[in-house]
Amino acid sequence: MENAARIFEGHLKLRGLKSTRQRQAIFNAFIESSVHLSAEELYRKLRKKNPGIGLSTVYRTLKLLCDCGLARALQLDDNMVTFEKESKRDHHDHMVCRECGRIEEFYSKAIEDLQERVAKKHGFIPEDHRMKIIGLCKECARRKAEK
Amino acid sequence: MENAARIFEGHLKLRGLKSTRQRQAIFNAFIESSVHLSAEELYRKLRKKNPGIGLSTVYRTLKLLCDCGLARALQLDDNMVTFEKESKRDHHDHMVCRECGRIEEFYSKAIEDLQERVAKKHGFIPEDHRMKIIGLCKECARRKAEK
C-alpha cells in the first residue's frame, strides 16, 4: 500500500513535525516487516542497514505510527508490547497459544457488533478494543491429546 | 464467601504448600479489598496492619490466588497488572475510560459463545480470554459534548 507513506507524511505535516531520514527508515522497515514485532525487534532489523539509529527514535516513531492509525500496539506477551500494521479494513483480534506462543488472527463481525451494543448499553462510547483468546493451538492440542 | 478460604487452603495442601501467617493476611486483605488493585496497592494496604510483610510475598501469593482461580490478573492500565477477585459465576470483561480511567464491567453471554465458536473454527481450544473496550464513559462523553 503505497498510500501508507502518504498518510504518514500527511500526519507529520499536519502536526508541524519533520520528515527525517530516521523516520522514513523506521516507517519503511515497519511496513516491510512481518506481522507482529516489538520495538526492540524492529530496532535490531533497522540496525543492519541503518547503524546509528537510536532505540528511542524507534519507540517515538512507533508511537507516531500508532497516532496516525498505521500501527497498533498489542499486549500479546505479558512483558512486551508488540506492534502490528493496522488499517481500518483489516481489523482483527488475536488468539495466542499458551504452549507455543503461536498467534492466530480472527475477525468476527458479530462480536464487533455486540461489543458496540454492550458498550452503548452502559452509556459508553467505544473507540477501540483489545480482545485476546488464550488457549491451545491446533498443533499443541493434538500433541497434548496424543500423550 | 467463606468458602474462598477453603479453596485457598485446599490449594495449598494439595500442592504441599504451607499455610503461613503472611499468606493468610494477604488472602484476607485481598478478599476484603475493592474490586481492582495492583500488587503494590494491596501491599500498601497490608502494611498498615502487618508491617514487615514483604512485597515479594504479596506478588507470590497473588500468583497462588490466580492459580487456584480466586484471583485474575488484568491489564487495564498499560504499565501495571491489576488483580480482581474471580469466581466462575461472575466472570466479566471490562470497559475503561481513556479520559478518567473509570472501569465498567460487563458480561455478554452472546459474545462469550461467539468467542468459543470462533476459536474452535480455528482449531483452537479456548481456555481463557481478555477483552477490553476503550472509550469514553458516560460522564466524560457528556463533558465532551457540552464543551
Add this chain to the structure above:
DNA sequence: ATTGATATTGACATTCATTATCATTTAGAA
C-alpha cells in the same frame, strides 16, 4: 513436645522494557 526436612520469608539486588534528559544536529520556512 521435639525433631528435622523442606518450604517460606523479606531485605536487597537485579532485570528489563520503556521513558526522560540534554547537548548536538537537522529540517525546512523565510
Add this chain to the structure above:
DNA sequence: TTCTAAATGATAATGAATGTCAATATCAAT
C-alpha cells in the same frame, strides 16, 4: 544562507516484576 524549533541518540533513569539467599517457620513424623 540563516534561523529556530524540532529531532536525534547516547546515556541515565524509572519502575514493575522477579531472583537471591541466609534466616525462619511449618508440619509430618517421631
